[in-house]
Amino acid sequence: MDVGKDLVAASATPLVLAILAEGESYGYAIIKRVGELSGGELRWTDGMLYPVLHRLERQGHIAAKWSESESGRRRRYYRITREGRAQLEEQRRQWQVVDGAMRGLWMTAALA
Amino acid sequence: MDRSIEQQIAQWRAYVRRRQAIHGPDVEELEGHLRDQLQALSDVGLAGDEAFLVAVKRMGNLDALSREFARAHSERLWKQLVMASDGSDPSANRAPTEKLVAVCLAFAAAIAVKLPALFGIRWNDGGAMFYFRNASLFVFPLLTVYFLWKRGVGAARGLRLALPLAAGVLFANVFPFHKGGDTEVLTALHLPIALWLVVGIAYTGMRWFTGGGRMDFVRFSGELVIYYALLALGGGVLILFTLMLFESIGMHAQWLVRDWIVPCGAAGAVLIGSWLVEAKQSVIENMAPVLTRVFTPMFTVLLLVFLATMLVTGSLIDANVKREVLILLDLLLVLVLGLVLYAASARDPQAPPDLFDRLQLLLVVSALAVDAVALATIARRISLFGFTPNRVAALGENLILLVNLAWSAWLNARFVGGRGSFARLERWQMAYLPVYSGWAAIVVIVFPPLFGYR
Numbered sequence A: 001m002d003v004g005k006d007l008v009a010a011s012a013t014p015l016v017l018a019i020l021a022e023g024e025s026y027g028y029a030i031i032k033r034v035g036e037l038s039g040g041e042l043r044w045t046d047g048m049l050y051p052v053l054h055r056l057e058r059q060g061h062i063a064a065k066w067s068e069s070e071s072g073r074r075r076r077y078y079r080i081t082r083e084g085r086a087q088l089e090e091q092r093r094q095w096q097v098v099d100g101a102m103r104g105l106w107m108t109a110a111l112a
Numbered sequence B: 001m002d003r004s005i006e007q008q009i010a011q012w013r014a015y016v017r018r019r020q021a022i023h024g025p026d027v028e029e030l031e032g033h034l035r036d037q038l039q040a041l042s043d044v045g046l047a048g049d050e051a052f053l054v055a056v057k058r059m060g061n062l063d064a065l066s067r068e069f070a071r072a073h074s075e076r077l078w079k080q081l082v083m084a085s086d087g088s089d090p091s092a093n094r095a096p097t098e099k100l101v102a103v104c105l106a107f108a109a110a111i112a113v114k115l116p117a118l119f120g121i122r123w124n125d126g127g128a129m130f131y132f133r134n135a136s137l138f139v140f141p142l143l144t145v146y147f148l149w150k151r152g153v154g155a156a157r158g159l160r161l162a163l164p165l166a167a168g169v170l171f172a173n174v175f176p177f178h179k180g181g182d183t184e185v186l187t188a189l190h191l192p193i194a195l196w197l198v199v200g201i202a203y204t205g206m207r208w209f210t211g212g213g214r215m216d217f218v219r220f221s222g223e224l225v226i227y228y229a230l231l232a233l234g235g236g237v238l239i240l241f242t243l244m245l246f247e248s249i250g251m252h253a254q255w256l257v258r259d260w261i262v263p264c265g266a267a268g269a270v271l272i273g274s275w276l277v278e279a280k281q282s283v284i285e286n287m288a289p290v291l292t293r294v295f296t297p298m299f300t301v302l303l304l305v306f307l308a309t310m311l312v313t314g315s316l317i318d319a320n321v322k323r324e325v326l327i328l329l330d331l332l333l334v335l336v337l338g339l340v341l342y343a344a345s346a347r348d349p350q351a352p353p354d355l356f357d358r359l360q361l362l363l364v365v366s367a368l369a370v371d372a373v374a375l376a377t378i379a380r381r382i383s384l385f386g387f388t389p390n391r392v393a394a395l396g397e398n399l400i401l402l403v404n405l406a407w408s409a410w411l412n413a414r415f416v417g418g419r420g421s422f423a424r425l426e427r428w429q430m431a432y433l434p435v436y437s438g439w440a441a442i443v444v445i446v447f448p449p450l451f452g453y454r
Helices: A005-022 A027-037 A046-058 A082-111 B003-017 B024-043 B048-059 B062-072 B074-079 B082-086 B095-118 B123-150 B155-173 B182-203 B214-248 B254-280 B287-313 B319-346 B355-385 B389-416 B422-445
Strands: A062-068 A074-080
Touching (some): A005 A027, A005 A082, A027 A046, A046 B024, A046 B062, A074 A082, B024 B048, B095 B254, B123 B155, B123 B182, B155 B182, B155 B422, B214 B287, B287 B319, B287 B355, B319 B389, B319 B422, B355 B389, B389 B422
8 A cells, every 4th residue: 555645745744854853864764764664655756855855954944964974975964953843843733633533533433 | 886877877967967946966965865775776686777777766757856846946946937837837828918918017007107197297397296206106006916917816815905005195195295395205215115015915926924935026126126227228228319310300309208208118117127027037047146246245345444444544434414324324234235135035045154155244244333333423413413304214224224134144144153044044034024114114104294294
């Protein structure tokens, strides 16, 4: 089962922020982490992550810097900012509302 | 990795580079991703070109990708209209209609300027101040209509902008100004600043506070000034030839130039200029940022030399010519603010601080220093000789600009020091824009009664 496009797009921001809240990371590793977390069911088109990262950076939620990777190539590392943590908290609240509502409905559906 | 793969990567890189919305560092970042992916795939046993195919496929469709990049970096859109090829943008095939609308609105502006003459208000017949006070009102409503139409804002929502414009008409014309009074001149000068925000709201499609269109509006304003100057230059040549040609057959065309070409041309050119800025933004490189780059170092040097001269010779700014000095200072701060704004409008917000940012910080700080010295002198004069409308207006503007530039300097210093992002400076500038219009509105609405219409 693959998660639908709209849902992938909607969950991108909280996912990226939450993963960066675990620690500094870079594009490829973030995609890998998303795969691990969802058991491979949440699939992103790899390139699409970067516009999301750049938008978040622009909004001040994350900060980026170029540094050398272990392979010697330059790599862009991202970390979450204070504003980003506040945004993550806000997103968490919103998702909990949605989650709570859905859960209620699933339960009723299961009982019926 | 073997050579054929390197070649394929190079080809892929060249292909991505051609996408205008994806810039150099982004390509490098994407290429890094591609290489990580290739590594992982060949670790699980895929052969070289198999791995390459899978990795490129996972990267996604490049058209969609460059569109996403353009959305995330709207300043790139300004120069490259990649969105136009999207098909979802209704303005793509509206070019001919748009030209027609712009020309019609320009004619409407020309007619609007001539309408008061029907009611006996003539430029050279004591009506000059009427035209001066109402100058923006002949043009801005039409410009507002143009943008509302262009952004596809419905009539019902667009009508909300009629209220501030009507208020402008009211406050420009109901007050019993004393002839040649300062408050009347102040109204004429400040009304356009107050109403420019209305044009801005229309420009952003009624989403001034929520959308990201404010920086685009700043860019638009700068480009409009440049296009307007070019059109005025052409108009000057036209006028010259009109006069000379009729002179050669022994007729005087001065009345034609004075009563028709100049007023109608000046009004119509605003609409035509706006349309040109909108239509040509993809064709010509923006001029305002280029001028900014050229003049920022020059003004920095000027201010530094001026400060040094003041320090060495000990001669302070002469406050006896207080009004002129205050206006000069306001203009200086406006100029510095313009340099900061247009540099910001063309800057990639993600680029690390460079020499130019440091230079700009130096410019702002030296402007603040000059202003502080002069303000102290003038404040003493005002405390001795009291307030006049001009002094209060100029002082208010000075304080507003001072607050903006001081905070900009602080944010810029943090950015240069690596402890803040450039985006914060940009956000601050954008959030501050309505303050100018707010103050201008106060000058128009409160000052005349406050100072007894003098």
